[in-house]
Amino acid sequence: MRALTSSKAGCLDVILVLCVLAGFVSARWAWKCDGGGCERTSSLGDGLTVDEYPSLELCRLVCGSSGGVWPIPSVYSVLNKELLYLDVANITFNIKTNDDASKAFLTDVLSYFKDSVGPASLNCSETVTSLSINVEARSESLNLNWDTNETYTLNGQGSSITIVGETVFGVRHGLETLLQLIVKDGACFASISSYVISDKPFYKHRGLLLDTARNYLSVDMIKRNIVGMAMSKLNVLHWHMSDSQSFPFVSSRVLNMSRYGAYGDEKVYSPEQVLDLIRFAKIRGVRIIPEIDGPAHVGNGWQWGPEAGLGNLVVCQNKQPWRSYCIQPPCGQLNPANQNIYEVLKNIYNDIVDLWKNLEAFHMGGDEVYIPCWNSSSEILKYIGNNRTEERFLDLWAEFQAKALEVFDSVNGGSSASAIVWTSSLTAPGVVENSLPNDRYVIQTWVPNSDNLPEELLALGYRVIISTKDSWYLDHGFWGSTSYYTWRKVYDNKILTDDGVLGGEVCMWGELVDDNNVESRVWPRAAAAAERLWSNPSTTSVSAEKRFFVQNRRLADRGIRTSVVTPEYCVQNENDCDVKLALFIPSSRSRILV
Amino acid sequence: MKQGEIRKALMVATLLCVFLFIYLYWQQSSKPLQPLVLTYKHVYTANKKSQPHQWTWHCVNQRCERHPITDNIKAVSLPTCSMLCGSTQLWPQPTGPVTLGSKAVTFNHLQFEFETLTSGAARALVKEAFSSFNDSVLSLVRNNNYLQEKTDLDKFIVRVSVVHGDIVKLKLKTDESYTLTLKQRAGDILVNITARTYFGARHGLETLSQLIWWDQYEGTIGTLKVIKGATVQDAPTFPYRGLMIDTARNFMSIESLKRVLVGMAANKLNVFHWHITDSQSFPLVLPSVPQLSKTGSYSPGETYSPEEVRAIVEFARVRGIRTILEMDVPAHVGNGWTWGPKEGLGDLAVCVNERPWSLYCGEPPCGQLNPENPNVYDVLEKIYRDLLELTEETEIFHIGGDEVNLECWAQHLQKSNTPSNYSDLHDLWGEFTLKALARLQRANGGEKIPQVIVWSSKLSKRPYITKYLDRNSVVVQSWGSSQWPETADLLSDDYKVLISHVDAWYLDCGFGRWRETGEAACDPYRPWQTVYNHRPWQQMRLDKRQIIGGEACLWSEQVEESSLDSRLWPRTAAFAERVWTDPQLDLATFSIHEDVYTRLSTQRDRLISKGLKAEAMWPTWCSQNPGMCL
Structure with a gap:
């Protein structure tokens, strides 16, 4: 009691706890770099020997062929792994560019970098080196889209660090990697002396879907997820803004949408908040692609049509028993017999276009149209006439899709932005060719891994984004007969590598998550997908595990409520928790039973 | 600084929220309702x-x-509507008769007057309970300026009477029942909570707190409301x-x-079983055997000092919860136990x-106590002494006792060339248990602990159970699948059972x-x-009296x-209603009544208010x- 508790009294206690949590472990355990792994050894207060480090993070920095960097870079070579202690209060940044806009952008990125390193402490007893970081973006483009080149090289030579990116976004990724090479060691910050990293993503589209319609997510919560994305080099936040349950986006031109659709006066996204999010994300290398789903997944927000003299904008809204009219309550589908819906859509789209300015990709939803709903509306039946076959309803849907895209184009300067839609009966081969031109539409597939729909769509010339339903649906495991996908399953989901595959997205549908639990559902699993999409390694989660644990701690250290995936014992003892590995690792303690 | 940062971030977020609310409310009074027609103005700031x-x-x-607000009606908020619309909104639902008024009155927390007729040691506890009741009401308040609002009341008098003021420790036989009446008298609300023990009275206050809610539509910035008129009689189904x-x-x-305990109290749960050690780590700092945490914790910061444990025990007791510390043996040990040599x-x-x-072992890392080393029992006795001293809990003790891997012992005995006296190593396990229980009794000053809980295991099955576990003092915590015969077997052998299927x-x-490997x-x-729908005594027709x-x-x-x-909430709340109220199951459909959904949703909101x-x-x-x- 005496030894351990007397030192823990009062405010000392608090300091000690905080310091220890930050990896400031001065005491019992040390980590020894042994082969490719870090082994926990006890060091009861004595000095550390060579090759022993006071924290796992520090050991990981120098140990193994790729340290603790996540996602794993294409080329990572450490020339000198001697620890170098840094004076993070004195970092000189040199931005090499003549372009004011690029310079301003990179200045913002650098201040994100500085904030993320964390505050310097005056108590570091090591000799510290001040750091000079030179950044250069080869291109002046500030567009973040599927053509953006995110390649970078990161070169560290003692106190001088050089990051060259093809674009500012490449530079940003380089800085993110550099953040992972700076590790807190007690009151000090340590890095390695000399290294060369060159890196580029495998897929262009590396996304996370957040659904803010089933349950509202605060702006702060969306930002926290964006930070997690930046840390893992994910670059698309697919914002599923609206659904049949709610319409939280404040459309300036159609204020009724959120008046009738938001859960409450504070549960909305104002134009200022949206602009703030777009900017916040972009500095972190993330573009936000908005989705206004239709013609299904609408309802609340659209009920004011009759009062405004526009007729029924939606049909079967909130209709009961809901099982007869939709897949999930509350029901609702746009009324394609009422041409006023296009005027309303046009205004909503116009607000979106105004906010996003350069909108090069727009998600139009387009999933899960439930024919019995339309079939129950006399208005629609009158509109389509007597031919009530499934084909006729599909035609009606295709007509809606064409008109919706037309009004979108009309407000988006007639541009040819890509429209993204979910796979549905409208995207089935045999139907899709006639309804969705492949030069305009990108299709997001959400079928199981065993389904070859993505191949079929590629063969028809469509570009696809893959959201493997049985690996990358983060909401699964909590409803119906779905099961939860561990980070390993998420990581091991290898997707097609054709040129037409833009990338993939993990999807966090919001029925059972809100601000209280969304972070722990998304993280660290989205980080596992991130390495699949950035590096696409031929190896599996088994070889990624050690780095993954480090990345998960990083997420936690930045304040994200990420979940743990294993007892801390297994994090501290890298090789102890696995049968396969344990069988191959010679250990004086292990004996094989005959 | 992981913790500091989260806390800081949360604090900043909270402050921002409060600021935003104030701003919003300040803004709103001057804004007219938006017209019901499309506005085509290209102005972002409009709304x-x-x-x-x-x-x-x-x-x-x-x-x-739910309806959109129109000009000519007085808007009613969801909490106010829910509280006055058929459902009791209480969680867990009381087991006795409940009558609730159909009107509400506004008040503020400064109008509370707490009185107690309690004598004896419970008096101090009642005071603590008042303060935690007050905190819980305060947690509902979403705008601190609400004190400026006019209220319907002059005073809100809460009177608590406890018959047995000397009972301040919860036992299995403790009477936790209470009755609550709430009436309006002139400009006052008068609440009477009477209970035989402090623990009942505390539950009464918990129920009272559920008759109070925040109505954000009332006045200009919202206010507290309480239902006008209530009587509740209530007692738990299981002790x-x-x-x-x-x-x-x-x-x-x-x-x-502490947050766990706050949530437990809000749902009238009464035992915090703290599985404090395992083979992975030993975070508990024990005064008599400090080596355990010194060599077994993940880091010096990831430990529980005796002071911290005592603080938890007291925090829990005030909330009607007793703390049971489980140091699992003889399996589920390892890190922390290597300093012997x-x-x-x-x-x-x-x-x-x-x-x-x-x-x-069943999961890494492995480890089991060495049953053949007599020093183990000396160490155990010291540990038990500390555990009893830390919790002052002498009615119930949990010794763990699950998932012993006999292969581990077999290998060890073979290695150390100990001549084995056991043709069946279950007997070694059984004797270990008897020795540990003897040491427990010694650690308790020679007094036998009346209820020793063990996890169900091979040892709690025939033939071993009758040989090694005394049915008069052992309670088996049955954690196997409810489809297994385990629980029914234990009951038919006359053992008392605690269910954790x-x-x-x-x-x-x-x-x-x-x-990477192994089954999920x-x-x-x-x-x-x-x-919620787990009711094995009904589904399997078990004798409830032994449970x-x-x-x-x-x-x-x-x-x-x-x-x-x-992970815990709201599921643990659903569990709480099962063991407090124990409503009937519809075995044909297993459908859950709409009222349960509504009440649980409200209870979830209450938990969120508590942070x-x-x-x-x-x-x-x-x-x-x-x-x-x-």
């Missing part, structure tokens, strides 16, 4: 900050219906209503455990961190396997409906404090449109 309240709720056929938290696989801070005591534990682990009440399940032993996730109660369990391989709250990050039950739309998502 940005402050929309007036959007929705009003009408009570129609005992169900609150043991527990929640187990494991802090050995992953560490949980004291602060996060250094101190000349020999191997206290064997197979520690042995690889490949799958041969010697893995297929219903293991809250950690559903997150897949956490190791307990998938899938148990939704709250599964937790002391139930316990929900959260093992921590895949959870630590960042996701602790959302617990309870998980979402469904889209908010379903909360705002009661009955429409079923």
